Amino acid sequence: xxxxxxxxxxxxxxxxxxxxxxxxxxxxxxxxxxxxxxxxxxxxxxxxxxxxxxxxxxxxxxxxxxxxxxxxxxxxxxxxxxxxxxxxxxxxxxxxxxxxxxxxxxxxxxxxxxxxxxxxxxxxxxxxxxxxxxxxxxxxxxxxxxxxxxxxxxxxxxxxxxxxxxxxxxxxxxxxxxxxxxxxxxxxxxxxxxxxxxxxxxxxxxxxxxxxxxxxxxxxxxxxxxxxxxxxxxxxxxxxxxxxxxxxxxxxxxxxxxxxxxxxxxxxxxxxxxxxxxxxxxxxxxxxxxxxxxxxxxxxxxxxxxxxxxxxxxxxxxxxxxxxxxxxxxxxxxxxxxxxxxxxxxxxxxxxxxxxxxxxxxxxxxxxxxxxxxxxxxxxxxxxxxxxxxxxxxxxxxxxxxxxxxxxxxxxxxxxxxxxxxxxxxxxxxxxxxxxxxxxxxxxxxxxxxxxxxxxxxxxxxxxxxxxxxxxxxxxxxxxxxxxxxxxxxxxxxxxxxxxxxxxxxxxxxxxxxxxxxxxxxxxxxxxxxxxxxxxxxxxxxxxxxxxxxxxxxxxxxxxxxxxxxxxxxxxxxxxxxxxxxxxxxxxxxxxxxxxxxxxxxxxxxxxxxxxxxxxxxxxxxxxxxxxxxxxxxxxxxxxxxxxxxxxxxxxxxxxxxxxxxxxxxxxxxxxxxxxxxxxxxxxxxxxxxxxxxxxxxxxxxxxxxxxxxxxxxxxxxxxxxxxxxxxxxxxxxxxxxxxxxxxxxxxxxxxxxxxxxxxxxxxxxxxxxxxxxxxxxxxxxxxxxxxxxxxxxxxxxxxxxxxxxxxxxxxxxxxxxxxxxxxxxxxxxxxxxxxxxxxxxxxxxxxxxxx
Amino acid sequence: xxxxxxxxxxxxxxxxxxxxxxxxxxxxxxxxxxxxxxxxxxxxxxxxxxxxxxxxxxxxxxxxxxxxxxxxxxxxxxxxxxxxxxxxxxxxxxxxxxxxxxxxxxxxxxxxx
Numbered sequence: 001x002x003x004x005x006x007x008x009x010x011x012x013x014x015x016x017x018x019x020x021x022x023x024x025x026x027x028x029x030x031x032x033x034x035x036x037x038x039x040x041x042x043x044x045x046x047x048x049x050x051x052x053x054x055x056x057x058x059x060x061x062x063x064x065x066x067x068x069x070x071x072x073x074x075x076x077x078x079x080x081x082x083x084x085x086x087x088x089x090x091x092x093x094x095x096x097x098x099x100x101x102x103x104x105x106x107x108x109x110x111x112x113x114x115x116x117x118x119x120x121x122x123x124x125x126x127x128x129x130x131x132x133x134x135x136x137x138x139x140x141x142x143x144x145x146x147x148x149x150x151x152x153x154x155x156x157x158x159x160x161x162x163x164x165x166x167x168x169x170x171x172x173x174x175x176x177x178x179x180x181x182x183x184x185x186x187x188x189x190x191x192x193x194x195x196x197x198x199x200x201x202x203x204x205x206x207x208x209x210x211x212x213x214x215x216x217x218x219x220x221x222x223x224x225x226x227x228x229x230x231x232x233x234x235x236x237x238x239x240x241x242x243x244x245x246x247x248x249x250x251x252x253x254x255x256x257x258x259x260x261x262x263x264x265x266x267x268x269x270x271x272x273x274x275x276x277x278x279x280x281x282x283x284x285x286x287x288x289x290x291x292x293x294x295x296x297x298x299x300x301x302x303x304x305x306x307x308x309x310x311x312x313x314x315x316x317x318x319x320x321x322x323x324x325x326x327x328x329x330x331x332x333x334x335x336x337x338x339x340x341x342x343x344x345x346x347x348x349x350x351x352x353x354x355x356x357x358x359x360x361x362x363x364x365x366x367x368x369x370x371x372x373x374x375x376x377x378x379x380x381x382x383x384x385x386x387x388x389x390x391x392x393x394x395x396x397x398x399x400x401x402x403x404x405x406x407x408x409x410x411x412x413x414x415x416x417x418x419x420x421x422x423x424x425x426x427x428x429x430x431x432x433x434x435x436x437x438x439x440x441x442x443x444x445x446x447x448x449x450x451x452x453x454x455x456x457x458x459x460x461x462x463x464x465x466x467x468x469x470x471x472x473x474x475x476x477x478x479x480x481x482x483x484x485x486x487x488x489x490x491x492x493x494x495x496x497x498x499x500x501x502x503x504x505x506x507x508x509x510x511x512x513x514x515x516x517x518x519x520x521x522x523x524x525x526x527x528x529x530x531x532x533x534x535x536x537x538x539x540x541x542x543x544x545x546x547x548x549x550x551x552x553x554x555x556x557x558x559x560x561x562x563x564x565x566x567x568x569x570x571x572x573x574x575x576x577x578x579x580x581x582x583x584x585x586x587x588x589x590x591x592x593x594x595x596x597x598x599x600x601x602x603x604x605x606x607x608x609x610x611x612x613x614x615x616x617x618x619x620x621x622x623x624x625x626x627x628x629x630x631x632x633x634x635x636x637x638x639x640x641x642x643x644x645x646x647x648x649x650x651x652x653x654x655x656x657x658x659x660x661x662x663x664x665x666x667x668x669x670x671x672x673x674x675x676x677x678x679x680x681x682x683x684x685x686x687x688x689x690x691x692x693x694x695x696x697x698x699x700x701x702x703x704x705x706x707x708x709x710x711x712x713x714x715x716x717x718x719x720x721x722x723x724x725x726x727x728x729x730x731x732x733x734x735x736x737x738x739x740x741x742x743x744x745x746x747x748x749x750x751x752x753x754x755x756x757x758x759x760x761x762x763x764x765x766x767x768x769x770x771x772x773x774x775x776x777x778x779x780x781x782x783x784x785x786x787x788x789x790x791x792x793x794x795x796x797x798x799x800x801x802x803x804x805x806x807x808x809x810x811x812x813x814x815x816x817x818x819x820x821x822x823x824x825x826x827x828x829x830x831x832x833x834x835x836x837x838x839x840x841x842x843x844x845x846x847x848x849x850x851x852x
Numbered sequence: 853x854x855x856x857x858x859x860x861x862x863x864x865x866x867x868x869x870x871x872x873x874x875x876x877x878x879x880x881x882x883x884x885x886x887x888x889x890x891x892x893x894x895x896x897x898x899x900x901x902x903x904x905x906x907x908x909x910x911x912x913x914x915x916x917x918x919x920x921x922x923x924x925x926x927x928x929x930x931x932x933x934x935x936x937x938x939x940x941x942x943x944x945x946x947x948x949x950x951x952x953x954x955x956x957x958x959x960x961x962x963x964x965x
Contacts, residue, residue: 068955100954132953139945168938168941169938199941202936203934206933224952227948232936235928235930236930237928253940253943257940286920294927305917308918
């Protein structure tokens, strides 16, 4: 239905047409041509003004062009004709108008226009129209030729084009070339020439043909032909992409040229129809239906993978490719859950898979081991990961990587030293010549001050890898430590040999000087005091930049050998008063401290005493604020490592005067309480929580982790069972600061009120109390995640951490059941009963937990 | 997406030695200096299946990829570009004429009367 026109009325004439003319001009300038046309028409009714008529013409023209672009050719033609009626020649966009006439097959008007078209206009003024006419004449409208000026270059060039095409038909490429050469660069058939040249280059020089075709501009009438020809040079996905963009007719033509089969065309039709809604289901069905095109294996692999997002295809999959074996089903489910990062569910399916593999006996053992190691990677806690790794060795005992992983884990856990030793022994037995295991053994022996043993391992390692720097360093440290011990016990006759052995290890100048320093002590104590002191002074000077570092080394050595400091230092040069460490010296000092600490981690007392002697110098130096934040941070980390909190607190204090990084406030509070989280005030913990969020915002993950660990320790001390749960509730951790204290007061009493705990009502009080005691033991010893994993083994449907949050009473009941299982008590209650009870209690409001 | 076996053109039942042989051949074909990308692909493929452990790992933990484009690539894989006959060329010209063909840019020169 046509819209009723609502002509814009001209305003009553107050001051002639001036007001309306201004308004019309404004509309024209604003691009509101429709409104402008109405206004100018009204104005022209009042008076035939040349300027207004010209403006009206322009409005018509401006409206015509966008309509043509939208494909509203007839409307555009009418508007252009209106333009022509109101404008003076020469007319703009006349060539476009002719093109529209050609498109709408308006023969009469075309003939009239062409009758007025001169050769010059066709050849020079309307190149785009000429190019279009050329294409139309050689394709569907040859009759146009007769209407065009016979004396034009266009007609002359058309002769060459026809000659080229005829030669092409007669399979005379050279004649084609000759004919094409007659077409100059400015010819209306320029792009035709490019196109035909490209066609001639096929199939031999595809690259050249493609390069030629890309030269046809997008505005050329031959552009589309170029695209189609280009499509014939493609295959695979590129060809599909091109074909999907084509209309049916050209698609079929390319199909014929490319010898595409009926089945392939059929698939293309499906893809065209479903272009914008190619769902997983359609793709899955295509893969099944056209599997002869894809190949059986590829189609099967695709469908298998697609089942993850289109599980409803399982039946069809089984029908066409046969049912998957049970293990494969579990494997795919596990991998799908892993992809979604739902490791709890993936573990469940891996375990199902393991159960199936166990039935295969020996042949499945290796796979079981690999799966267990795979599961270990995704465990929420390192200790659970280690459990899986340990179990995996039952199925594949020859995995040195697994031994190493287990050792590295136990190495980090200070309370597991016994386990570490056991596993190191096992590893060494299994792989006595393994470089990495030997390195672990060296570390362990050094940590236990079993220097002889460490040296022996290092020697073994150097036999296998003679340039192993780590082994050399260990051996060097071991020789020096032994030399110190010999000096301390006054077995002087053995010292020189030990020092010489250390010196034989080619480790560099610094190490040689360190050996020389010890020799100085040996000479001082055993041979000639004066000469010894001189040797010490020389070695200390050579070893270090600046006197404070050398002085520090001398103190450490003296203290390590149990010597009296005053008498030793008396004959040695000391740092001058008001001595200040340069930034470089601070860096060097940190290196020295780290090296001594690395050599013997248990002997921090000596380092503390030595630092005590130079702390005034350090304090004075950093107070001057000449040290960069990074250097001060390195010093702070070093002091943190060795637990020298007094100086650490000073560093933090100085740093906070200049910088605002969250780590400094952490170090301030941390050092103030001597690294003991339980001594920290709740107020400072709150401030640290804020700083933790800041560190995360700044992407300073290292600091964030450091603060988090400290806060975790604080809360673990308050409630050992809940502490670990922070790991899973980071977001909540940032919020609800205001409620913390209230929450702590609330406390959660799992034994209060109606709950699934009622299932245990039938138990005698003594048994119930026994279970409660055991339950508390479990809570203290295990992380919640570990407990949940253990519980899950007895449930038909696994639970996750959120269960603990939202159904705490049911969770405690499950813990009771676990306690009973560990004590070997049959309560008559099953895990599934508890879960069922928990689900009935759905309406119950989740209790408030401390810290959540 | 090709599997490591396809990249190295080695059968799935190939032994360590056969896989290494296939790998070395591919490295010859795609030396790192001239075919960096292909070489990397070959290298990764070899790492994925070089020994029993890696092959078992690959078989167990590789998530099959639902690559529909890969299917289409396979289905429409064809040989070299075809010869275009004069008849096909002319048909192609005819097929290229559509509404867009007539949408020519108006010439700047305006002399029509």
